[in-house]
Amino acid sequence: xxxxxxxxxxxxxxxxxxxxxxxxxxxxxxxxxxxxxxxxxxxxxxxxxxxxxxxxxxxxxxxxxxxxxxxxxxxxxxxxxxxxxxxxxxxxxxxxxxxxxxxxxxxxxxxxxxxxxxxxxxxxxxxxxxxxxxxxxxxxxxxxxxxxxxxxxxxxxxxxxxxxxxxxxxxxxxxxxxxxxxxxxxxxxxxxxxxxxxxxxxxxxxxxxxxxxxxxxxxxxxxxxxxxxxxxxxxxxxxxxxxxxxxxxxxxxxxxxxxxxxxxxxxxxxxxxxxxxxxxxxxxxxxxxxxxxxxxxxxxxxxxxxxxxxxxxxxxxxxxxxxx
Amino acid sequence: xxxxxxxxxxxxxxxxxxxxxxxxxxxxxxxxxxxxxxxxxxxxxxxxxxxxxxxxxxxxxxxxxxxxxxxxxxxxxxxxxxxxxxxxxxxxxxxxxxxxxxxxxxxxxxxxxxxxxxxxxxxxxxxxxxxxxxxxxxxxxxxxxxxxxxxxxxxxxxxxxxxxxxxxxxxxxxxxxxxxxxxxxxxxxxxxxxxxxxxxxxxxxxxxxxxxxxxxxxxxxxxxxxxxxxxxxxxxxxxxxxxxxxxxxxxxxxxxxxxxxxxxxxxxxxxxxxxxxxxxxxxxxxxxxxxxxxxxxxxxxxxxxxxxxxxxxxxxxxxxxxxxxxxxxxxxxxxxxxxxxxxxxxxxxxxxxxxxxxxxxxxxxxxxxxxxxxxxxxxxxxxxxxxxxxxxxxxxxxxxxxx
Numbered sequence: 200x201x202x203x204x205x206x207x208x209x210x211x212x213x214x215x216x217x218x219x220x221x222x223x224x225x226x227x228x229x230x231x232x233x234x235x236x237x238x239x240x241x242x243x244x245x246x247x248x249x250x251x252x253x254x255x256x257x258x259x260x261x262x263x264x265x266x267x268x269x270x271x272x273x274x275x276x277x278x279x280x281x282x283x284x285x286x287x288x289x290x291x292x293x294x295x296x297x298x299x300x301x302x303x304x305x306x307x308x309x310x311x312x313x314x315x316x317x318x319x320x321x322x323x324x325x326x327x328x329x330x331x332x333x334x335x336x337x338x339x340x341x342x343x344x345x346x347x348x349x350x351x352x353x354x355x356x357x358x359x360x361x362x363x364x365x366x367x368x369x370x371x372x373x374x375x376x377x378x379x380x381x382x383x384x385x386x387x388x389x390x391x392x393x394x395x396x397x398x399x400x401x402x403x404x405x406x407x408x409x410x411x412x413x414x415x416x417x418x419x420x421x422x423x424x425x426x427x428x429x430x431x432x433x434x435x436x437x438x439x440x441x442x443x444x445x446x447x448x449x450x451x452x453x454x455x456x457x458x459x460x461x462x463x464x465x466x467x468x469x470x471x472x473x474x475x476x477x478x479x480x481x482x483x484x485x486x487x488x489x490x491x492x493x494x495x496x497x498x499x500x501x502x503x504x505x506x507x508x509x510x511x512x513x514x515x516x517x518x519x520x521x522x523x
Numbered sequence: 524x525x526x527x528x529x530x531x532x533x534x535x536x537x538x539x540x541x542x543x544x545x546x547x548x549x550x551x552x553x554x555x556x557x558x559x560x561x562x563x564x565x566x567x568x569x570x571x572x573x574x575x576x577x578x579x580x581x582x583x584x585x586x587x588x589x590x591x592x593x594x595x596x597x598x599x600x601x602x603x604x605x606x607x608x609x610x611x612x613x614x615x616x617x618x619x620x621x622x623x624x625x626x627x628x629x630x631x632x633x634x635x636x637x638x639x640x641x642x643x644x645x646x647x648x649x650x651x652x653x654x655x656x657x658x659x660x661x662x663x664x665x666x667x668x669x670x671x672x673x674x675x676x677x678x679x680x681x682x683x684x685x686x687x688x689x690x691x692x693x694x695x696x697x698x699x700x701x702x703x704x705x706x707x708x709x710x711x712x713x714x715x716x717x718x719x720x721x722x723x724x725x726x727x728x729x730x731x732x733x734x735x736x737x738x739x740x741x742x743x744x745x746x747x748x749x750x751x752x753x754x755x756x757x758x759x760x761x762x763x764x765x766x767x768x769x770x771x772x773x774x775x776x777x778x779x780x781x782x783x784x785x786x787x788x789x790x791x792x793x794x795x796x797x798x799x800x801x802x803x804x805x806x807x808x809x810x811x812x813x814x815x816x817x818x819x820x821x822x823x824x825x826x827x828x829x830x831x832x833x834x835x836x837x838x839x840x841x842x843x844x845x846x847x848x849x850x851x852x853x854x855x856x857x858x859x860x861x862x863x864x865x866x867x868x869x870x871x872x873x874x875x876x877x878x879x880x881x882x883x884x885x886x887x888x889x890x891x892x893x894x895x896x897x898x899x900x901x902x903x904x905x906x907x908x909x910x911x912x913x914x915x916x917x918x919x920x921x922x923x924x925x926x
Contacts, residue, residue, distance in 0.1 A: 316813060317820075319600075338600040340813055358810065359867070360600040361845070376604050378845065381867045382810070401867040427902075429872045450871070 223266055223522040224284070227487065229496065230257040230271055231513030237271060238513050239287055242480075242523060245510045249287050254278045258517045259301040263308045266522050270311060272299040279311065279324070284522055293329050296322040301385070303344040303353060310368070312353050314341035321355045321366065333371045338362045343385045347410065348392040356383035356397060363397060363406075365413055375413040379406040384433045385476075389459060390441035398432035398446060405432060405446060407462065419446075419457055423467040426451035434476045438501065439483025447474040447488060454488055454497075456504065468506055470497040481523040489516045553610045554602065554850050555635035556837060558591055559625055559650070561642025561665075562617040586641050587664050588613055589822045590830030593814075594837025601845045609841060619649035626654060636660060636852045637840050639833055644668035644675075651677035658852055660859075662836035665829050669722060672880045672916055676923035681859060681881040683839070684832035687722040689915035690799040693887035693899030694769075694792060695726035696913070697799075700901050703766035703790070708737040709757055709781070715773035719793075723769060730904075735765050742777050754784035762787065769793040796891070799899070802831035803890040809871040835868050835883070839876075842866065871898075874911070880923040884911040 225242035235255050239248040254273025257280070261270050269282040270293075279293040279302065295302075299313040299322070311324040314337070321341055323333040338360025345354045352374070355364045363377040363386075380399025388395055388410070395408040396419075405419040421430045428450030435446045437459070444457040447470070454474060456466040471490025474497070479486050486499040490509075496519060498508045563586070591611055598609040612635065614625035622642065629635035637660050640647050644666040651661055655677065663671055663682045672686045698706065706727070710720045720737065727734050741751045750756050758768060758781075768785055770793040772778040778795035790796060804815050804825035814834070818826040826834075843858035844850050858864060859881075865873020866883070874884045889897040900906075904913040916922070 317816060339597045340810070357600065359597050361842075361867075362600070362604075378604070381865050381873055401865050401873040403865070403873070431872075 223481075226284075226522045227496075228260060228269060228282075228520045228522065229489065229512050230260055230517045232256050232258060232491075232515035232517050234513040234515075235273075236513060237269075237282065238516075240510070240512070242521065250513070251282060251287055251289065253280045253282075253289055254292070260518045260520045261302050261304045261311075262520060262522070263304060264306055269520060269522075270302060270304065272302055272313065274298050274300060274316075279313065293324050293326065294331070295324045296320060296331060296334065300342055301344045303346045305346060305350045305368075307350075312344050312346070312368075314344050314355060316340050316342065319357075321353070321364070323368075323371065335364070335366055335371060335373065337364050338376070343383065343397065345386045345388065345395070347395075348388055348390075352410075354386060354395055354397075356386065358382045358384070358400075361399075363395070363408065377408055377413060377415065379408075379415060380404055380418075385435050387435055387437045387444070389437065396435060396437075396444060398435050400431045400433055400449065403430040403432065405435065405444075405457070417462055419444075419462050419464065421446070421448060421451070421453075421455055421464060421467075423448065423451050423453045423455070426453060428452070434474070434488075436477050436479065436486075438486075439479055445477055445486060447477060449473055449475065454499065466504055468499060468504065470499075470506060471495050471509060476518045478519045478521055480521050487519045487521065489519050491515050491517060551606050551608055552850075553633070554607050554844065555610045555612055555629060555633040556591070556595065556840065557626060557629040557635045557638040558588055558611055558613040558833075559622045559638050559640050559642065560586055560588070560613060560615045561622065561640075561646045562615075563643070585822075585824065587639075587827075587829035587833040588641070589818070589824075590664070590826065590833035591639055591837055593818055593821065593830075594834040594841070597834075598837055598841035601841045605845070605848070605850075607844065607850060609837075611837075619646045619653055622646065622650050623653045626650075626657075626659065630657070630659060637855070638662070639664050639836055640680075641665040641829070641833070644671060647671060647680070648675040648677075651675075651680040654679060660840075660852060660856060662833075662839075664832040664836050669718065669916075672882050673922035676880050676925065678881070678925035681836070681839075681876060681883070683836045683883045684828060685801050685885060685887060686882065686915055687719055688725060689882075689885075690887060691719070691722040691726040692729065692914045693889065694797075694799045695723070695730045695732050696899045696901045696904055697797070697889050697897055698767060698792070699730045699732055700903055704731075705733045705735045705764070705766045707758065707760070707765040707768045707789075708734055709740050709768060709770045709772075710737055711740060711742070711770075711772045711774070711777060713773050716771040719771040719773065723771065723793075735760075740770075740772075740777055742774075754781050755786055758785040758787065758789075760787060765789060767792055768796075770795060797889050797896060798891075800888045800890050801828040801885065802826060803888050803895055805890065805893050806870075806888060806895045808895075810867075810869045814869050835866070838868075839866055839883075877912070877916075877918075879918050879921045880916060882915065884909060886911065887914060 227240040229238045237251045255275035257271045259272045271280045280289045281291045283290045295313045296315045298317045300316045302313045321335045325332045338357025340358040343356035353366050365375045380402030382400040384398045386397035407417040409416045430451045431449030446455045454468040454470045470488050471493035473492030474490045476489045488497040495511045595609045595611045616622040639662045661680045667687050768791045770778040772794035782791040843855040847854035870886050887899045888895045900910045900913045
């Protein structure tokens with residue numbers, strides 16, 4: 200009996216370590232704009248593992264392909280800090296021009312593209328040499344930077360100019376300026392790469408652009424009942440199965456679930472105040488929504504489509520990334 | 524025959540396509556916005572510190588032209604795709620007649636049809652009348668006067684700056700929500716001060732606030748006038764006689780000394796203390812820091828209400844041109860009066876113009892010296908159409924009749 204028990208314990212321990220190896224630490228990384236830290240939480244207990252000091256005003260974050268490094272825009276210091284995920288320390292930084300806001304990384308980990316909000320530029324940074332190799336003039340207050348699935352084009356939103364600039368990554372030419380709604384923010388590409396969905400914060404809808412014709416082909420509108428404030432969509436992510444789009448509605452304190460095929464809203468979930476960014480666990484079972492107005496994170500069970508729990512984090516949380 | 528006809532028709536289409544489209548004809552064509560600046564001998568400004576006026580001699584002459592310039596900087600991006608370059612032309616004049624001459628000059632020589640008017644209330648009202656019948660649009664970016672949205676309103680005159688009634692409604696909503704319901708009013712000697720008190724009275728009546736007394740102050744050091752020049756005397760009262768003090772002081776020189784000088788420990792609102800504003804440099808939400816930062820980096824000073832009003836006026840126009848795909852005035856006007864537009868004014872929502880008096884709907888910021896403490900309309904105040912219409916002149920009560 201004793202031997203059997205120890206065998207089970209041993210087996211369980213083996214299974215856990217196997218899982219850890221395959222899926223990373225399971226840690227949640229949350230950037231806190233006003234604390235100048237990235238909070239690392241245990242993915243199961245939600246206990247704080249560490250608060251990592253970063254440059255000032257940490258905002259967007261992106262992992263490299265194998266999730267060994269985490270890139271963070273430290274906007275107020277005009278830096279992109281690099282966290283070593285195994286050490287949980289800032290080990291280096293890039294200089295991407297003034298006030299970087301959002302970032303995109305190519306799959307090969309060689310190129311980082313960021314929006315320089317105050318300078319109306321999109322900067323291309325050669326990561327290996329820590330060098331800006333190109334700066335593309337954009338409209339006023341560039342924000343969202345999204346690479347097409349094949350990394351050939353980057354789409355940059357310009358908040359004040361209300362446009363999406365489509366830039367060829369290799370030639371760095373602007374292929375199109377596409378007029379959308381008021382204050383375009385963040386975006387994703389559908390799994391087949393044929394559609395680009397972007398939130399328009401002030402207009403309150405999502406614009407859908409055909410990536411071949413580079414024209415707006417449709418809009419998704421929202422009408423949640425009993426919302427405390429205006430519908431101001433900012434965050435947007437494609438669900439793991441590619442069938443549902445998840446859109447945070449900002450002051451409406453709602454998360455909208457949109458059917459990608461029919462472009463119709465299926466459901467609204469109540470989340471925290473000024474809900475913006477969101478990310479999924481690798482298994483696609485859990486969705487985390489960052490509520491920057493209530494300094495917390497809502498945890499959504501993807502299958503049952505229910506908010507399970509809300510966990511407090513630092514001041515003005517911006518982005519969440521999951522290492523699993 | 525059929526074939527020939529088709530060919531002919533096709534050729535005609537080609538001809539039309541090659542020769543006429545607006546886009547081709549207007550490649551890089553300028554869109555001129557006129558900036559008409561009146562004579563500002565007295566400042567209407569609230570909360571501008573006397574020390575600033577003394578130390579920075581060029582502080583006062585700073586007109587909201589800077590706001591218009593930032594607006595034009597932003598507009599260039601919107602015009603790029605349409606081949607339109609925005610140009611700002613500044614002209615000055617003492618009287619409405621002089622400004623009209625400047626307007627006609629810009630209209631005749633450069634085809635300018637949109638004008639920002641940075642002039643006192645009477646001049647703006649007269650200019651709008653003189654320009655009636657011309658194919659032009661005016662934006663009042665400088666006057667808070669209620670009369671411009673009422674008896675002196677004009678169909679060719681839009682307002683991006685809020686009027687006093689909006690500011691006072693916002694302030695009174697704030698006071699009522701706070702349950703600071705009994706207010707002592709200190710009224711200055713200027714005509715503007717009296718108008719401010721009138722707007723405050725109107726708001727008090729609308730939202731159920733009690734004005735316990737109205738006392739007149741004088742800006743003098745005369746010891747014989749101590750009843751009206753000393754804050755201690757002006758604010759005397761029993762322990763529970765007032766909850767807050769409202770100061771109407773358009774020139775702002777008296778109101779600085781009111782906070783911390785009142786007999787009772789009560790908050791001061793109005794010209795100093797907590798001031799209702801269209802815009803404030805300390806506002807940290809809704810993208811405001813980005814606009815303020817762009818402004819401050821370029822001009823080395825802070826963006827104020829009027830700068831914001833000029834900026835948003837240019838933005839209204841450039842967005843109209845972009846959305847309607849036309850630089851024609853009729854299209855711009857139609858867009859401005861479209862009740863479904865959502866103008867991004869960096870105050871949290873999308874806004875439109877009231878069709879009954881051409882006033883831009885907008886929230887009001889309640890600002891201290893360095894902080895936006897609250898915003899109005901407060902959520903407690905409901906309205907069947909737009910909560911923003913709880914501020915200022917709503918449709919049923921408008922005194923404006925366009926001719």
